[in-house]
Amino acid sequence: MPGNTRIERSAAELYRDDPERADALVWGRRDTLKGAALAAMGLAVGSAIPFARHLPRGVVPAALAQSGAPQFLEMEGKARLILQGERPLNAETPEHLLDDDITPADKFFIRNNGSVPTPAADPRAWKVTVDGEVNTPLELTLGELEARFPLVTLRLQMECGGNGRSGFAPQAAGNQWGNGAISNAEWTGVRLRDVLRAAGLKESAKFTGQHGADTHLSAQGPAISRGMRLDKAMDEDTLIAIRMNGAAIPQMHGAPARLIVPGWPGSLSQKWFTRIELRAAPHTGRGMGGTSYRIPVRPIVPGSRNNGADFVDMESMPVRSVLTSHAHGTRLPAGTRSLDIRGQAWAGDLSVRAVDVSVDFGQSWQAMAVAAPPNRHSWQRWSGRVAFPSDGYFEIWYRATDSNGRMQPHVAANWNPQGYGANPISRVAVLVG
Ligand SMILES: Nc1nc2c(c(=O)[nH]1)N[C@H]1C(S)=C(S)[C@@H](COP(=O)(O)O)O[C@H]1N2
Numbered sequence: 396m397p398g399n400t401r402i403e404r405s406a407a408e409l410y411r412d413d414p415e416r417a418d419a420l421v422w423g424r425r426d427t428l429k430g431a432a433l434a435a436m437g438l439a440v441g442s443a444i445p446f447a448r449h450l451p452r453g454v455v456p457a458a459l460a461q462s463g464a465p466q467f468l469e470m471e472g473k474a475r476l477i478l479q480g481e482r483p484l485n486a487e488t489p490e491h492l493l494d495d496d497i498t499p500a501d502k503f504f505i506r507n508n509g510s511v512p513t514p515a516a517d518p519r520a521w522k523v524t525v526d527g528e529v530n531t532p533l534e535l536t537l538g539e540l541e542a543r544f545p546l547v548t549l550r551l552q553m554e555c556g557g558n559g560r561s562g563f564a565p566q567a568a569g570n571q572w573g574n575g576a577i578s579n580a581e582w583t584g585v586r587l588r589d590v591l592r593a594a595g596l597k598e599s600a601k602f603t604g605q606h607g608a609d610t611h612l613s614a615q616g617p618a619i620s621r622g623m624r625l626d627k628a629m630d631e632d633t634l635i636a637i638r639m640n641g642a643a644i645p646q647m648h649g650a651p652a653r654l655i656v657p658g659w660p661g662s663l664s665q666k667w668f669t670r671i672e673l674r675a676a677p678h679t680g681r682g683m684g685g686t687s688y689r690i691p692v693r694p695i696v697p698g699s700r701n702n703g704a705d706f707v708d709m710e711s712m713p714v715r716s717v718l719t720s721h722a723h724g725t726r727l728p729a730g731t732r733s734l735d736i737r738g739q740a741w742a743g744d745l746s747v748r749a750v751d752v753s754v755d756f757g758q759s760w761q762a763m764a765v766a767a768p769p770n771r772h773s774w775q776r777w778s779g780r781v782a783f784p785s786d787g788y789f790e791i792w793y794r795a796t797d798s799n800g801r802m803q804p805h806v807a808a809n810w811n812p813q814g815y816g817a818n819p820i821s822r823v824a825v826l827v828g
C-alpha cells in the first residue's frame with residue numbers, strides 16, 4: 396500500500412528531524428488529537444492506538460522510530476547479532492536474545508577497536524606482565540597464575556561504555572548501539588588485586604594502564620590501551636579471567652586471558668591481555684583523554700564541538716534495563732488481555748532497586764519483581780505481568796531504578812561528542828490482534 400509506506404517514512408523522518416513540527420502536524424497544534432491524524436498514525440503502526448491520548452509530545456511511536464532495516468552478523472558460533480560494523484568487527488545482541496541469566500558465547504556482543512589476533516599456540520604459556528610502580532615486576536604464565544592465586548567464579552556484567560548511544564540526539568560519533576552492548580557471563584579467573592599485591596604496590600601507584608596483543612587497523616600501535624584508578628583495580632570483582640562459562644575464552648572475546656572490570660566501561664576489560672603497568676599519573680594510551688570514554692562535568696550544548704577540557708573519565712555505568720521475553724514488534728493473538736514479561740537490569744557498581752513498566756505511554760507505572768543478584772556486579776532478573784484493555788497497538792515502556800534512587804530518564808541526558816551514558820527508558824512495541 397503506497398499510502399501507508401509514505402506515511403510511515405515521513406512520520407519517522409519528521410520526528411527524527413523536528414519532533415515539535417511533527418507533533419504539530421500529526422496531533423494538531425493545540426495538543427488536541429485530530430481524528431484524521433490519529434487514523435493515519437494508526438494505519439502507519441498497523442492498528443488502532445488505544446492509549447493515543449497519552450502519547451507524549453515529541454515521542455514517535457516505537458514502531459516508526461527505527462530507520463532502515465538492521466544488518467545481521469553471519470558467523471559460525473554466533474547468533475544473529477545486529478552488525479554495527481565489519482572493520483573493525485562490531486555487533487550487538489538484540490534485546491530479546493539477552494534472556495539467559497548467564498550470557499552464552501554465541502549471544503555475547505562483539506566490540507573490537509582493531510584486528511582480532513591469531514590464537515596463541517600454547518595458551519598456558521601466555522605471559523602476563525605487571526610492572527611500573529611496583530616493588531617486584533612480575534612476568535607470569537597463565538599456568539603460573541592459576542597455580543599461585545585462588546580462582547574465583549562470578550557472574551559479571553561487561554557493558555560497552557557507548558551502550559545506548561543511539562539514544563542521543565543529535566547523533567553522537569561511534570557505533571549506534573541500542574541496549575545490546577551488554578553481557579553477563581560467568582567468568583573464572585584470579586583477582587587482579589591478588590596479583591598486584593604479589594608484585595608489591597609502591598606508595599606512588601595510583602592508576603593502571605593495561606595492554607593487549609591486538610593492533611590498530613592501521614597496524615600502527617595498539618588497538619586500545621586504557622587505565623583506571625587503583626581503587627577499581629583492587630576491587631574484589633576485578634579479574635584476570637581465563638575461562639568464560641566454564642570453557643576457554645573464545646578468541647573473539649580475548650583468549651586466552653582478559654581483564655574483566657565489571658560495571659565500568661567495557662573498554663577497560665582488556666582482551667588478549669598481556670600487561671598491566673602501575674602508574675603515578677593517569678594512563679595516556681589509546682582511548683584515554685580528550686572526549687574518549689569521558690563525560691562532561693557540566694552539561695554542554697548538544698551537538699557542540701568540544702575538546703574534553705572539562706570532562707571526567709566515565710566510571711560506574713548508569714542504570715539500564717532490557718526486556719527479553721518479547722521481541723520489538725511482537726504480534727499477539729486477538730483478545731490477549733495479559734502478558735507475562737521479563738528482562739534483566741543492572742546499574743554499574745550499584746544494584747537495581749526497582750523496575751517499573753508502563754503500557755499507556757508513561758501515564759501509569761507498575762512495579763515488577765526484581766530478583767537479588769547472585770553476586771555483586773551481576774545483572775538482575777525482573778519479571779511481572781501487564782494487562783491490555785483491548786486489542787490494538789501498545790508499547791511496553793520499562794525503566795529501572797538503582798540502589799541510590801536514580802532512574803532511567805525519559806530522554807538521554809548529558810549529551811557528549813562520543814556518546815557515553817545514554818540510558819533512556821526503552822520501549823518494545825506489541826500488536827494485540
Ligand atoms: N585488546 C582489546 N581489548 C578490548 C577491546 C579491544 O578492541 N581490544 N575492546 C574493548 C571494548 S570497547 C569493549 S566494550 C569490550 C568488548 O568485549 P567483547 O568483544 O568481548 O564483547 O572489550 C574491550 N577490550
Ligand SMILES: [Mo]
Pocket residue numbers: 506554555556557660661662
Ligand atoms: Mo566499548
